[in-house]
Amino acid sequence: MKILLIGEFSRLHNSLKEGLSQLGHDVTLIGSGDLFKKYPVDINIAPVFFRKKAPVFFRKLIHKITGFDIADVETYLKVKSILTDLQDYDVVQLINEDAFTMHPKMQISILKRIINQNKKLYLLCCGDDYITINHYLKEELKYSILTPYLKNRTLKKQFSYSLKYTTKSYKKLHEFIKKHSQGTIATDIDYHLPMLNHKQYLGLIPNPINTNKLSYAPLSIDGKIIIFHGINNMNYIKKGNAFFEEALNIIQKKYTNSVEIITTRSLPYSEYIKTYNKAHIILDQVYSYDQGYNALEAMSQGKVVFTGAEKEWLDYYHLKEDSVAINALPDATAIAKKLEWLILNPEKILEISKNARAFIEKEHDYITIAKKYLETWDTTTN
Template identity: 45%
Template sequence: MKILLIGEYSRLHNSLKEGLVALDHEVILVASGDAFKNFPSNYSFRAQIINSNWFFKKTRNLIYSLTRIEIEQIEHAIRFYLLLPKLDKFDHVQLINSDALATFPWVSRFLYRKLFQSVKSRSLLICGDETPVIDYLLKKELSYSILTPFFEDATLKNHFYYPLKYTKPSYRKTFEWLAQNCQSMTTSDMDYKIPMERMGFNAPLIPNPVNCEKIPFEAISNLEPVVIFLGINRGSYIKKGIPYFEKALAEIEKKYGNKVTISVCENQAYQAYIKLYQQAHIVLDQIYAMDQGYNALEAMAKGKVVFTGASEEFTNYYHLTENVAIHALPDKNYLVQQLSYLIENPSKIKEMGERARAFIEKEHHYKKNAEQYLAAWKL
């Protein structure tokens, strides 16, 4: 089969591609690289001109500050349109999101129509902010979610522009059009499965594929000092609860001194980010989640203890009886307590790291997950 994957935000589509290729399918990935993360793809619609020098960047920022229009979206659209002649004769296309092209919604619909003329089997992946997901979170039926900081302080609204944009009529129209014109929808974890189900959509969960063959398990041999890593993406700083981690780390540093080493990086490209957390024993990923995002899964595959979403819904779904990660809560004292326990009981770090790796191999193996996608697409 010849399969087209459009969009990349985390490495999910790259790993899925590797799984499908291992199953003898031909796969082409088209993406923008997702800004500073710079994820690889076969074809790119990255805004190269707009970001080519200081003058264009300054102009871009000025236009955005005055109009809220991101002129990168124009270049994304033009570059994707020019790629369309290369994107025919595929057996299936999957979009990573309704905004997979990172352009204006009406332009997205125009380009999707053009693409769908030649690709009759289509799917939409729900693995991040999406119209029904945000609609459900706004009901405030969950004890907490990525929108909790916004509910607690409405002055933070600008920090939530990206999730809240999916409630705008133009983005809603695009999602509804795709829901009608894609044969299937799937979700990547519990944070999307539950909202989609409760909003009345059939979107079964297929766990994020992780290429375990590219991510070797790293047995922990030296825990003096315990190395704690925090990676910060300023674009999601508030909605991922990073301030709670920062406050907890400040207290841990005072409490344990040279028994711990704290490493923090900010807005790093994917490859640089991976290198920076290699030496860590504990990785602080995100708060306000029920399940793990992609960075957390890759860290777990390496055998690290990850503070992330590991809720009761998650443990029940996978029938887990022991922790494979630490469920991170928006509570500084709780985070300090959990970190302190691990620092004072280093054998627990090794044990949980081994369980984390075993869990990834069992539930997130890229070939197994690729087979699940093929079944969902009925290919």
Template identity: 50%
Template sequence: MRILLVGEFSRLHNSLKEGLTALGHEVHIVGTGDDFKKYPVDFPISSTLVASNSLLRFCNRITRKLFRLDLEAYERAYQFRKLLPILKGYDVVQLINSNAIETYPKLALRLYEKLFAQNSKKFLLICGDETPIVDVLLKNNLKYSVLTPYFNNPAATKKYYNYTLNYTNNQQRKLFDFVQTNCDGLLVSDLDYKIPMEQTGFDFTFIPNPINTDKLEFIPMEIPSKIVIFHGVNKYSAVKKGSSVFLEALSKIELKYGNKVEIRIVNSLPYDEYQKHIRSAHIILDQIYAFDQGYNALEAMALGKVVFTGAETEFQEYYQLTDSVAINALPDVESIVQQLSFLIENPEELTLIGKRARQFIEKEHHFVKIAEIYTESWNTTNP
């Protein structure tokens, strides 16, 4: 099959492409590379003109402030439009988000009309903020979610949720409705989207994230003399992922175990640099307000790291796990401190959990196995 993957926010589409390519399919990715993360794409649509010109960057700051117009969003739409003549003849087109082009909804809708008309089957993958997900989370009927900090203190945190809450505005809602109506199927990538989607009435297929275990070499963790604890702060999602809870817990751990630990904190690194830190650490503090693991957590688990992330009861039950493969990070500083303290005082647990984490990824997230599930889902869906 010829497959076009539109958008890339986490390396999910890159790993899926690698699995599909191993199965003999022809696959291309079109996208921006997601800002500072710089994920590889085959057809780039990032804003190069505005981003590289100091005068245009200055003008863009003015237009965004005075008129709420983002020149980079227009440029991304323009770049995509230029590519349309070659983005045709694909058996499958999969969007990683209803606004995978990262432009204004009205522009995205027009571009999708042309893209959909010149290709066969179309699918929407829900693996992040999306209109029906945000609608459900705003009901606040789950034990917690990425919106929990917003509910706890809306006045102080609302500015950090502008991107998320935009999915409920009229234009973005119209875009989602268009995509959902014109796609042949909806897919979701983990339990943090499966669980809320079950409240929406939409039909969807759950396919776990693909992880390229060939690229992520597992080296059994030796019991270290000094335990390295790593937390990568993302400037766009730090509040949603609970970084403040992790940072407060780390301050207490440093006071308690200063000579036994090395704490590393970085901010908004490109993917390749971020991976270097992951590989040299023993414990990764990923995110708090989650039931399941996100993409960074899964890749760290594939390397045999002990990851503090979503590993809720729902996750344990779905995968029928009896032993922990990750640490369920609760939104409570003392809970994080206690869990870290136990691992520091019992370092042999790091080795055991790391081995189980790798085994879990190979069983449930292997990139070729997951690519087979995708192709089966695409093939069995009638256009």
């Protein structure tokens, strides 16, 4: 099968490509690398000219005056120039509704051509999109990535990326993709819940993790317990990092001689992975029900991860609380108590570490997940 994967924001499509390739399929990945994260892609469509020092000034000025990102034009022209190469694919899959990261009108123009010259189009629900963001705004879940904004509307600017999906132009893009795609696949519980009862929802397929690329070595605790907190400045509020920082202050004061705390900010993916290698505990995110990609990769390496591990996730995978990952609540005191529990009971760290790796191998193996995608693609028709 010939497969085109469009967009990469987490390494999801890279791992899926690796699984599909192992199964003998021809896969091409096109994307921008996602800014500082620099994820590998086969065809890079990231703007280059408008990231240089002088053009960046004009880019910011034009955006401030008009609200339009002139770099979108560069991306659009890049994609348009290679459209003749993006044809005769059996399956085309978008990482999300903003897969090309440019103005909706431009994306619709590009997608029309891609749809006409290929067979099937699918959409992933694994981040912000029209359905998910509108669902979160209804506040039917006890919390979501929009919770800080819903509690404090003055944060609107910081949530502009998420809220853009509620605008008319992004609604139009959503409707266009909905009309021309075979359906939508969710990748975890945070996106599964908003998608329930939507006609074109094809179900949840867990994130693929290539455990061959993420070596596992059983943890050992010979000295201090090492806690790693990797901050992405762009998502600082959405990930609930303030709760982690407050909790770490509590732990640092109380257990100075027992813990080592490592904090980093906006590292490229390759450096991020290397930096947390020696850690026992990883602080990932707060406002989630399930694990994102960084958390899953850390769990694959046997780290004890503070992340989304809500009851809905526990029920879905038939797990017990605190057995595979630690549910990070938007409560610094609660997080500190869980950290203290692990510090005082280091055998639990070793136990959860083993369980985490076993869980990834069972539920997120990239070959098994690739087969689930193939089955879904094969059983849906126009």
